[in-house]
Amino acid sequence: MADLTPTEQRLPNLGEQLRLVAWLRWHGLRNSVRNKNRRLDLLGVILSGVVSGALVVGVAFAMFVGTEYIFEHHSEKYLGLMFLALLVWWQLFPIMMAGFAPQFSFPSLLRFPMNFSAFYLVGLAYGFADAAAIAALAWMGAMVAGTLAAQASALPAMIVACVLFALLNVTMERLFGAWLEKLLAKRRSREVLFTLFILSMISLQFLNPFLQKYSKEVGRMAERALPYFWILPSSFAGNFVARASTGPATGAVIHLVGLTVYVALFGVLLRLRYVKMYEGEELSEGTAPSLNRKRVAAEPADDTERLGFLPPQVLAVFRKELRYLRRNTFLFFSLAIPPVMVLFFTMRFEGAHSDVLKKVTPDLFFPGMMAYLILILLAPTYNSFAHEGRGIQTYYSAPVNFREILLAKNLVTVIIVLVEIVICMGLVGLRVGWPSGPILLATVMAVVFSVVGQLTIANWSSLSFPKKMDFGKMQGQRNSGMSVLTLFGVQIVLSGIGGLILWSGRLMGSPWLPAQVFAVLAIAAMAGYVSALDALSDLAEKKKEVLIDALCR
Numbered sequence: 062m063a064d065l066t067p068t069e070q071r072l073p074n075l076g077e078q079l080r081l082v083a084w085l086r087w088h089g090l091r092n093s094v095r096n097k098n099r100r101l102d103l104l105g106v107i108l109s110g111v112v113s114g115a116l117v118v119g120v121a122f123a124m125f126v127g128t129e130y131i132f133e134h135h136s137e138k139y140l141g142l143m144f145l146a147l148l149v150w151w152q153l154f155p156i157m158m159a160g161f162a163p164q165f166s167f168p169s170l171l172r173f174p175m176n177f178s179a180f181y182l183v184g185l186a187y188g189f190a191d192a193a194a195i196a197a198l199a200w201m202g203a204m205v206a207g208t209l210a211a212q213a214s215a216l217p218a219m220i221v222a223c224v225l226f227a228l229l230n231v232t233m234e235r236l237f238g239a240w241l242e243k244l245l246a247k248r249r250s251r252e253v254l255f256t257l258f259i260l261s262m263i264s265l266q267f268l269n270p271f272l273q274k275y276s277k278e279v280g281r282m283a284e285r286a287l288p289y290f291w292i293l294p295s296s297f298a299g300n301f302v303a304r305a306s307t308g309p310a311t312g313a314v315i316h317l318v319g320l321t322v323y324v325a326l327f328g329v330l331l332r333l334r335y336v337k338m339y340e341g342e343e344l345s346e347g348t349a350p351s352l353n354r355k356r357v358a359a360e361p362a363d364d365t366e367r368l369g370f371l372p373p374q375v376l377a378v379f380r381k382e383l384r385y386l387r388r389n390t391f392l393f394f395s396l397a398i399p400p401v402m403v404l405f406f407t408m409r410f411e412g413a414h415s416d417v418l419k420k421v422t423p424d425l426f427f428p429g430m431m432a433y434l435i436l437i438l439l440a441p442t443y444n445s446f447a448h449e450g451r452g453i454q455t456y457y458s459a460p461v462n463f464r465e466i467l468l469a470k471n472l473v474t475v476i477i478v479l480v481e482i483v484i485c486m487g488l489v490g491l492r493v494g495w496p497s498g499p500i501l502l503a504t505v506m507a508v509v510f511s512v513v514g515q516l517t518i519a520n521w522s523s524l525s526f527p528k529k530m531d532f533g534k535m536q537g538q539r540n541s542g543m544s545v546l547t548l549f550g551v552q553i554v555l556s557g558i559g560g561l562i563l564w565s566g567r568l569m570g571s572p573w574l575p576a577q578v579f580a581v582l583a584i585a586a587m588a589g590y591v592s593a594l595d596a597l598s599d600l601a602e603k604k605k606e607v608l609i610d611a612l613c614r
Contacts, residue, residue: 078179108546117196121203128207137307141299143204144226147197148295151230152237154193177339184335188231198227218305222298229294229324236331294323374461378469385448399434403485406430423494428504428563430489435511436552438478442519443544445470446612447530453612463601464594471516478512499572506579507559514586515551517593522547524597524604527611
């Protein structure tokens with residue numbers, strides 16, 4: 062009789078668990094690119110990364126030259142400022158570019174027999190995969206190369222400082238990111254954080270004029286505050302390298318211990334946060350159980366008198382889009398960004414520091430400002446189904462055609478663009494001056510042509526390259542790579558066409574020619590938009606599986 066004694070099951074060790082997770086992620090990525098849309102998305106991300114790589118290489122060259130200059134001129138005390146720049150970059154940039162971070166649900170790993178050490182190391186590994194981390198590591202490599210070229214004796218200390226500083230930064234970034242994800246899980250805290258984020262981004266736009274006006278006062282304040290930076294980890298890293306290369310070993314050891322304490326402190330804090338996640342912490346907006354109460358039926362809103370010209374299907378989707386806009390705090394408050402940006406750019410034309418900009422006439426500034434606003438306002442339309450989620454299935458089961466759905470979504474976009482453009486036109490006209498009549502009319506016709514023409518392309522992009530976005534998440538909240546490339550490609554082409562048409566009016570000595578050409582193009586764009594709705598409705602039926610797969614996951 063066969064031996065039915067159960068054999069002892071051996072759990073994989075730490076190294077085997079890490080290899081299994083890497084194998085799982087690699088095969089997940091390889092299987093995902095079998096889908097055409099995923100391949101195009103990956104291609105778009107790669108092309109965007111290549112463009113961003115040029116910036117990384119330029120900064121790396123500056124880091125190499127700066128480090129070499131510091132050692133050659135015996136100014137090692139400024140190494141702390143270079144590490145401080147890396148610290149600010151590593152902690153702030155991932156928040157602004159969280160959508161391009163590798164998206165993965167760490168609690169999903171709890172389905173597998175994984176111990177906490179492997180869970181912790183996998184979390185750190187994903188921190189090193191962020192775009193900001195990769196760029197910072199490249200810049201640290203440039204600093205190491207600059208040290209080797211200028212003073213090879215300081216190379217071991219620079220390597221040790223960079224390794225510890227990189228470990229500290231990735232630990233801090235993982236810790237802040239984990240807590241931010243927890244805060245974003247609640248709508249109230251999400252609204253507060255998004256509001257503060259938008260206000261801070263707007264405030265940064267006014268930092269340059271402020272520094273130019275009060276540069277001396279800011280410089281004196283920075284000099285007085287500089288000695289207090291010694292407590293920052295960047296100062297410990299820079300002083301450790303400086304003391305190791307020039308000073309006694311005792312001072313270097315003290316600063317090395319300080320940097321190590323920072324690493325240990327944030328490592329313990331991250332471990333406490335990851336313990337909660339490892340134990341199965343669930344983040345949701347669910348309400349606590351309560352007694353059932355009799356609900357009073359709300360009276361249906363009657364908008365037929367105000368919006369009676371719309372078909373019922375279009376009106377229903379139109380109302381839903383307005384509610385989505387009101388609920389999405391980030392998009393709602395971002396509507397204030399275009400007027401603030403106009404105010405910022407027009408401020409550059411005032412004061413003694415804007416002598417060069419004063420040479421730019423309203424005939425040049427006005428069309429350029431409108432083109433910039435169109436880029437900002439129409440970017441979300443290239444992924445208009447991003448927040449539908451599982452509701453996309455309702456569109457296919459309801460007695461409604463995608464022609465009506467796209468019309469409703471585009472109607473909301475047109476209303477927003479119209480209001481924003483009117484406000485911004487008034488601000489530009491009052492602060493900079495109104496352009497000549499022909500240029501003003503040509504700009505208005507160009508706006509109509511650009512908006513209507515882009516709506517057709519944006520509808521196609523939304524159906525062809527959908528990408529899901531969630532209200533309460535940081536990572537993965539970006540458009541598809543191909544939709545981003547489509548957006549910038551269309552903007553470049555339309556800007557080139559608009560520039561050539563405006564220039565042709567000056568070249569031929571006919572100031573009204575651009576307005577006439579743009580009027581013809583606007584009429585053609587409207588005709589193309591109307592005729593494309595039926596074709597886009599058929600495309601939506603063909604892309605049914607693609608939309609449901611992308612938005613319902």
